[in-house]
Amino acid sequence: MLFFAAMNIVFQGLQKFGFKTAIIDDGGNYSYSKIEEQSNTIANYFSSKGIEKGDRVAFLLAANFEFVATLFGVWKAGGIAVPLCAIHPVSELQYVVDDSQAKLLILGEEFSNNVLQINTTQSVLISEIGHLSCDTQHRTFSAQDSALLLYTSGTTNKPKGVVHTHESLNTTINSLIDAWKWSSSDHILHVLPLHHTHGLVNKLLCAMAVGATCEFLPKFDAEIVWNYFLERDITLFMAVPTIYSKLISYWDDQLKERQRQLSEGCKNLRLMVSGSAALPVPILEKWESISGHRLLERYGMTEIGMAISNPYNGERRAGFIGKPLPKVSVRLVDENNEVIKVENEQGEIQIKGALVFKEYWNKPVVTANSFTADGWFKTGDSAIIINGYHKILGRNSVDIIKSGGYKISALEIESKLLGYSKIEECAVVGIPDKEWGEVVAVAMVVRGVALREPQRALEHIQSWAKDKMAPYKIPRKIITVDELPRNVSGKIMKKEVKKLF
Numbered sequence: 001m002l003f004f005a006a007m008n009i010v011f012q013g014l015q016k017f018g019f020k021t022a023i024i025d026d027g028g029n030y031s032y033s034k035i036e037e038q039s040n041t042i043a044n045y046f047s048s049k050g051i052e053k054g055d056r057v058a059f060l061l062a063a064n065f066e067f068v069a070t071l072f073g074v075w076k077a078g079g080i081a082v083p084l085c086a087i088h089p090v091s092e093l094q095y096v097v098d099d100s101q102a103k104l105l106i107l108g109e110e111f112s113n114n115v116l117q118i119n120t121t122q123s124v125l126i127s128e129i130g131h132l133s134c135d136t137q138h139r140t141f142s143a144q145d146s147a148l149l150l151y152t153s154g155t156t157n158k159p160k161g162v163v164h165t166h167e168s169l170n171t172t173i174n175s176l177i178d179a180w181k182w183s184s185s186d187h188i189l190h191v192l193p194l195h196h197t198h199g200l201v202n203k204l205l206c207a208m209a210v211g212a213t214c215e216f217l218p219k220f221d222a223e224i225v226w227n228y229f230l231e232r233d234i235t236l237f238m239a240v241p242t243i244y245s246k247l248i249s250y251w252d253d254q255l256k257e258r259q260r261q262l263s264e265g266c267k268n269l270r271l272m273v274s275g276s277a278a279l280p281v282p283i284l285e286k287w288e289s290i291s292g293h294r295l296l297e298r299y300g301m302t303e304i305g306m307a308i309s310n311p312y313n314g315e316r317r318a319g320f321i322g323k324p325l326p327k328v329s330v331r332l333v334d335e336n337n338e339v340i341k342v343e344n345e346q347g348e349i350q351i352k353g354a355l356v357f358k359e360y361w362n363k364p365v366v367t368a369n370s371f372t373a374d375g376w377f378k379t380g381d382s383a384i385i386i387n388g389y390h391k392i393l394g395r396n397s398v399d400i401i402k403s404g405g406y407k408i409s410a411l412e413i414e415s416k417l418l419g420y421s422k423i424e425e426c427a428v429v430g431i432p433d434k435e436w437g438e439v440v441a442v443a444m445v446v447r448g449v450a451l452r453e454p455q456r457a458l459e460h461i462q463s464w465a466k467d468k469m470a471p472y473k474i475p476r477k478i479i480t481v482d483e484l485p486r487n488v489s490g491k492i493m494k495k496e497v498k499k500l501f
């Protein structure tokens with residue numbers, strides 16, 4: 001008998017929507033029943049491999065049906081899902097596998113080379129998980145049980161694992177379904193990575209919870225996305241600002257008649273959302289002029305899911321992230337942790353509610369320090385409220401960079417760069433960029449003459465870094481200096497470093 005507590009709203013969808021199309025990928029169309037069936041098979045396999053409640057199962061799979069079936073399979077077996085980043089080099093994957101103490105690693109065919117390179121207790125290719133007819137009794141889990149471990153970069157050198165429970169995931173999913181009017185007739189085009197909240201929760205899991213169709217592209221490609229808007233019945237699109245910027249560039253390069261057709265194609269959609277990084281007002285305005293859609297900008301974070309949003313109906317204010325979603329408590333506090341009670345005063349955003357994560361994996365001290373004594377999560381984002389709407393003003397830490405919607409730790413890159421023998425000292429900063437939001441830049445003091453010429457240094461370092469860091473972390477701008485700007489106590493002054501570029 002198959003049995004588990006359907007505490008997670010997305011499970012209800014698997015049973016309720018039966019033969020409706022849930023997923024479309026390169027391989028075809030898959031119904032909700034197919035996910036139910038395949039995830040049972042996978043859960044049985046996990047149980048046969050000794051996966052028990054609370055065990056971490058890591059998986060490196062392309063954005064496709066197998067990913068979705070594996071995610072549900074992990075949950076049905078009582079495990080904690082650890083989706084890995086498809087574009088991370090082996091060293092970064094190894095870090096996540098080790099840090100999460102994954103008991104099992106699942107790999108897609110396209111990643112089969114990694115089997116030989118990542119050290120794990122057990123790893124298996126997804127294609128090798130056959131159909132086990134044994135009638136496994138799936139474990140029950142409660143709302144408070146851990147469900148998901150997502151890695152995020154922060155003010156610490158190495159990425160931290162953010163643990164979400166079934167309840168915290170459900171809270172964000174339910175609130176987005178209401179706020180953005182998700183329904184079973186929705187068809188979302190999915191172009192984002194699945195190891196982050198934006199792609200995994202906002203797009204995939206919301207779709208699965210309401211019986212919508214989620215169509216995956218293997219990789220973002222501006223031309224393909226435009227053609228999908230034109231030719232298919234897409235109703236929903238969600239992306240980071242960089243993607244809208246790339247879609248605009250593509251449109252700009254087309255002849256008038258094609259531009260007209262592309263713009264016309266956007267009429268089929270009912271909603272387009274932007275998030276993960278600040279949406280520049282010129283992008284919002286240009287997008288509105290070519291697509292007819294005023295982007296709905298919202299604010300979230302790996303640790304909290306989605307907290308603040310512009311409205312579905314009503315004013316979507318350019319340059320603002322909107323108002324708190326229902327069931328989320330949001331406050332701004334000044335540097336003395338005094339709550340700001342009036343508008344037009346800048347403070348840190350702090351969040352409370354069932355959407356907030358449970359803990360950083362194996363980091364009790366860091367977890368405790370990220371909350372105030374009275375239980376508010378400190379986001380590190382600074383904001384102001386004007387006429388009821390929140391506006392992000394920046395981050396408290398200069399060491400956090402957002403590039404293409406990815407959060408990057410300057411400290412992590414610095415520590416990796418110092419592994420290059422010719423670099424004596426370095427300071428990594430984010431430099432504003434029209435397309436990427438910010439790009440990674442490094443000022444460095446080098447040994448010898450080989451890296452003195454900036455263009456040569458850039459080529460050298462980019463090629464050296466390829467197997468050590470994900471593409472979005474690799475420095476795009478480099479300068480060499482005789483010494484880094486420091487204050488009287490010897491601390492590098494990052495604001496001065498930024499000015500060097």
Ligand code: MCA
Binds near residue numbers: 240440
């Ligand atoms: C890639 N390139 C870059 C960067 N990334 N250059 C500068 N800065 C970067 N960050 C270079 C590559 O090296 C390559 O260069 C060229 O750009 C194309 O690379 P490619 O990988 O093909 O780029 P892409 O596929 O067009 O990627 C752009 C992207 C991607 C689709 C915007 O960055 C992306 O998927 N971002 C989304 C991340 C995300 O989902 N974040 C959500 C986390 P060359 O051609 O020279 O080789 S935040 C979150 O979840 C919270 C909760 C929230 O609020 O949402």
Ligand code: AMP
Binds near residue numbers: 275277298402406
């Ligand atoms: P991550 O930790 O990768 O989930 O990124 C979360 C961070 O992205 C937040 O702390 C913000 O700094 C940033 N972010 C998300 N949405 C927005 C937005 N609409 N405007 C500005 N920053 C945002």
